[in-house]
Amino acid sequence: MRDLTKALENLKNNDGHFLQSPIISFNDFLREAKKHPERVLRDVYQVYSDMVDSHICEGLDEYDGDPESIGFLKYDCGRLFVEGADRAFFADRLFANRLMRHVDSFKVGTKQNKIYIFDGPHGSGKSTFLNNLLRSFQKYANSPEGSRYEVVWHLKSEQALESNNSFNAIAEKLALLLENEGKKDLAAEMTGVSPKEIDSEGYFYVPCPSHDNPLLLLPKELRRQFFDDLFEDDRFKWQLFTQKKYEWIFHDEPCTICVSIYQELLKKMRSPLKVMEFVKARPYIVNRRLGEGVSVFNPGDKPLKQTIMTDNRIQRGLDGVFGDSKKVSYLYSRYAKTNNGIYALMDIKSNNSERLIELHNIISDGIHKVEDIEEKVNSLLIAIMNPEDKKMMDDMHALADRVEYINIPYVLDLQTEVDIYRENFGRHIDESFLPRVLHNFARVIIATRLRTKSEAMQEWISTPGKYKMYCDTNLQLLKMEIYTGYIPEWLVEEDMNNFTRKRREKIIAESEKDGWKGLSGRDSIRLFNEFYSIYAREDKLIDMSMLGKFFRKFCKRDRDILPMGFLDSLLRMYNYTVLQEVKEALYYYNEEQIARELKNYIFAVNFEPDTMEFCEFTGERIEITEEFFARIEARLQIDPRTSASFRANVQKSYTTVALPQEMLRDGRDISQTTLFENLREKCIYGLKEKVLEPFLKNENFRRAVKDYNLEDFKTYDKKIRDDVTFMMENLQQNYGYSRQGAKEICIYVIDNNLAQVFSEPKLELASS
Template identity: 70%
Template sequence: MRDLTNAMENLAKHEGQNNSRPVLSFAGFLQEVIARPEQLIRDVFQVYVDMINTYMCDEEEDCGDDTESIGFLKYDCTRLFVEGSDRPFFADRLFANRLMRHVESFKVGGKQNKIFIFDGPHGSGKSTFLNNLLRKFEEYANSPEGSRYEVVWRLKHDRLVGGVHSLNSLTNKLAWVFESEGKSELADELKCACNDSRDLAGTFDVPCPSHDHPLLLIPKDVRRRFFDDLFENDEIKWHLFTEKSYEWIFQDEPCTICSSIYDELLKKLQDPTKVLECVFARPYVFNRKLGEGISVFNPGDKPLRHNVMSNEMIQRRLNSAMDGAMRVSYLYSRYAKTNNGIYALMDIKSHNTDRLMELHNIISDGVHKVEDMEERVKSLLFALMNPEDKKLLKDLHAFADRVEYINIPYVLDLKTEVDIYRENFGKHIDESFLPRVLHNFARVIIATRLRTKSEAMEEWIDSPEKYEMYCDRHLQLLKMEIFTGHIPEWLSEEDIENFNAKRRLKIIAESEKDGWKGLSGRDSIRMFNEFYTTYAKDDKLIDMSMLGRFFRKFCKQDRDILPMGFLDSLLRMYNYTVLQEVKESLYYYNEEQISKNLINYIFGVNFEVGAVEFCEFTGEKLEITEEFFRLVETQLQIEAGDAPTFRATTQKAYTSTALTQEMLRDGLPITETTLYTHLYEKYVHNLKGRVLEPFLKNENFRRAVKDFNQEEFKTYDRKIQDDVTYMMENLQKKHLYSRQGAKEICIYVIDNNLAEEFSKNGVT
């Protein structure tokens, strides 16, 4: 037999939820509140906000230090929606920002009077999103960081203590007699009564079915004075008394059951402090499976036969403790189980339509009727809805100001779309693609989800045709880049300058209307599976020609799925991008010499032609001639006729900003000034633009690329070998190509004469 000692010892060490958090007396709970006020004085809305902020983190601004930034942050949602999930949900940048705006709105308070509906088309991942959100909420609420406490009453049976032993003895004898005569049912009832009487001899617990916060048992009219005495005049006290999110602690009332018990005990004990000695605080344990703290209803879940719940044993004990009169009715509804928790409806259909109607009074007044009693409910109310079901709420005008929609359209961020493919098919899929081709597959999918007309984009760029070598005529490819938080380098300086905060906000706002049509998440996974299994081979990486063939075949079946000419525009943008990568990988001009030339030029524009000066930054002797100026201006592509104006503008920028503000005031070196950085980037860009010209005219260079990594490559002269090797290594190091991919992309650029094609259209 196998020794089970170690296995059983490990099991014995396991602690269930909240075992480390004992039940506290009211006085002990107050000490904990003083020690950890921000954690223990929270309602469900504050816990929800803290949970999101705990699992979500922002990584970067949309444009770094850009003064026109609109706070379009890149949030990392991995811990919230992916880690530990059987079915991860991938939130794109647009939805992550939308969700965080929704969460931030809770800080103003008063959110219990709304139902939050997550609205999106079929296949957008709404159910996956909500299930993962609730799973994380349950995990956080049961952790030490997210824990809260609820009321449990510990009451005594004072009037029965004197005669309990004789009652037990008689009951046991009768039970033995009935059992010996075969009357087991009567015997069981007497044994149960005996056990009850033993319990009645001491204390018994009455948990609050509505999960009331213990501090709500402090009478409402003295709470402000109580908290004023409880806390020092510190920051938490200021927050407690001034912030909207803490208003509940002064305004909310305990449930009807707790109020009734309090009132009856006060009549009996005549002292509020003695009443509070009967109040204990225990951890509020969330359990979705049991409907405690979180209840989720699917459309097919039938309504309960009995909406009113009770506990006969607790009711008998309460009657006994209250002098035999039924002064406290231990009655509650299913809504009590999610009070200070989450009540969620998965799709507003079938039985969930009726449940939504029942929520009307709760949403409006926070009150639900349980027979003759009023039951207060303060829960987070969530629902999922498809667009076609909105007509239900349009007919109910009472819901008009009680509903807040949070849109979950199809994914519009291409990076997120690619993450979905990696999750479903494995991260190894990248190895089968040339760089950027996998992301271009995602671009095609997203293009089906975007509207072709965008007023915000048209207002910003009135002549899209000027970007025909990089973008489509509807500017969808540009919009995709903006949705990821990226501003493409091929935009003109004028358009970048005009891309102000107002325009950015308008474009991002338009995203609310995108993602409601086109290929769903399920469709895209199915199509990617078909594409990948068709073209993934060991000896050939998936390239743009394969992608083009696949989607053109698909477009023949549905001609309206993509805008006309989109695939051609995508190919041109790809060609431009890979051409720049190859150029940059071959570029190895003397960076130090370029820097000296630019510094000398910036210094030299302050003098007239014919002067001889020593540059105070490089120490070189400068003869200020036309040839001196043209050496740099040619590389900056400044026409001779424009040279005087350009020199004057450069001189003004140097004296008014670079020298006086950045260098003298801020202590920056000249190489870190805005003027130098601008000229350097333009200088290098133009050099890179022409770097391929001498090589493409060299037939030996072209053949050497094709023979790279083969024995024939050694037959070429040393200069060509060095150039080709340098280019291949940079493509792998800087742009993450594999060795095979670097060779294939160079051959692609050369065979398609991309440098010549773009230069003919005035693109460097």
């Protein structure tokens, strides 16, 4: 048998002491409040807000320096919804920003009696979202970082002690008789009903069923002065007395049971200070399965027959302290168990519709009637809803201003959609695809979820045809990039300048209407499984031709699922992107040589042709001729018919801006001027555009690509081997291609003659 010592030692050392609910005195509780004031003085809204903040780091703005930025941030929600979850939920960028706005609203204002409804279509993951949110809330609330304290009364009753002893004697005799008759289960039940809370000295505990913070027992009129004396940290005191999130601690009252106990003790003790000696505190332990702190109701859960709850053992103890006149009635409802916690409805239909109606008075007034007793309810009320159930809410006009909707539609962020595939099928699926093809599968799925026409996009770009080589006519591909937080580089300068804050806000606002139709999350997983099963194999990576074939076949079953021409546009965008990658991978022109030639050119435009001068920027002796100008202007892609005016413009820019302002005034080198940088970018762009030309008609180059890393590769001349090796290594290092993928994409670019396709004049707009 294996040695169990180590395993048992791990169990022994497990830091589970916090969940044992240690009961501390009121004075010790005050010391804890003084030590961790921001932790102890929290209501459920602050705990909920702090929980989300502790799981989600500060959002990332990739365009932080952009004055038109609208704060559309990238949040990592993995710790909140994925890690440790039985079933992961992936929040796309749009929903993550909605969620953070919802959470931030609790930080800036007083709590409002509302029900927060997460509204979305079937298959959008609402149930998974709520389950994971509540799981994280319970784990956080039961940790030291998320701890709160609740009231526990420690009372003494001689009468209850006598009753307890006599009850125990009777129960033991009855249990013995039952056991002799073979009814051991019933005997165990009988011995378990004695009031064990009452110890040998007559003390027993009365937990507050509403989980009140012990500080609420302080008289309201004394609290401000009490806190001023208690806390020494002036920074925290300023927050406590000025911020809305702490208003509850000055205005809320304890539950009716605690008020009754306090008042009866005050009559006996005649001193509030002595009354507080009976007050203890313990951590508020949240347990969804027991309905403590978190309660979730499904539509099929039948209403409880017993709506009023009590504890006969505690009631007997209270009667022993205060007499049998029921001065303190230990009565409460199921709402008390989630007071200062979360009460959730999983779909508003069937029995949950009745529960929502019952919540109406609670949402409005925060009060629930338990026989003659008024029970306060201060819970975070959450529900999830399908679109077809919204009609019921429209009929409940009284609740209209008490409901806040947070939309949770289908995923519209392609990065998140891909993460869902990786979660369901394993991260190894990337190895079966050429780079970008997996993301293009996600783009097709998301296209089914977007509305075809977008007023905001059309207002911004009125002539989408100018981008037909990179985008679809409805600009859905562009909208997807924006929803992902990315602004494509192929946008022309005019459109970039017109991409103002107001337009960005309008486009993001349209996301509230997108994602309500099309392929659901379950549909996309089913389709991906079908696609992957057909095309994934070891000897061939999944490419765009396979993706196009699959979805064209799928569209025959539902011709309206995708906009006309979308797949063609997606292929063109892909072709353009991979062409640039291959060009970039093959480009290795000497940067120093480019810089030297451009400096000589800027210097030479100040002189007439057929002269010899020493360039003051490079120190080289240059012969300024038409051939000299033509050679460099060819790399700059200048039409010979406009070369004279181009040189004049360069000279004007040099003599009016570069030399007097940037070099003489600001002390910059010629290579740091705007003129030089513009010429450099233009030159590099031209060189990259032409980089494939020497190889396109060279059959040896194509064969060398296919034979790369094989024995036959050694038979090619050194120049071709160097070029191919340089290109392959760059594709792998810079763009994530595997060795096989790099081969396949190069052959794809050559065989489809993409360099010629994208050298048409229609691309001039994008390169201007």
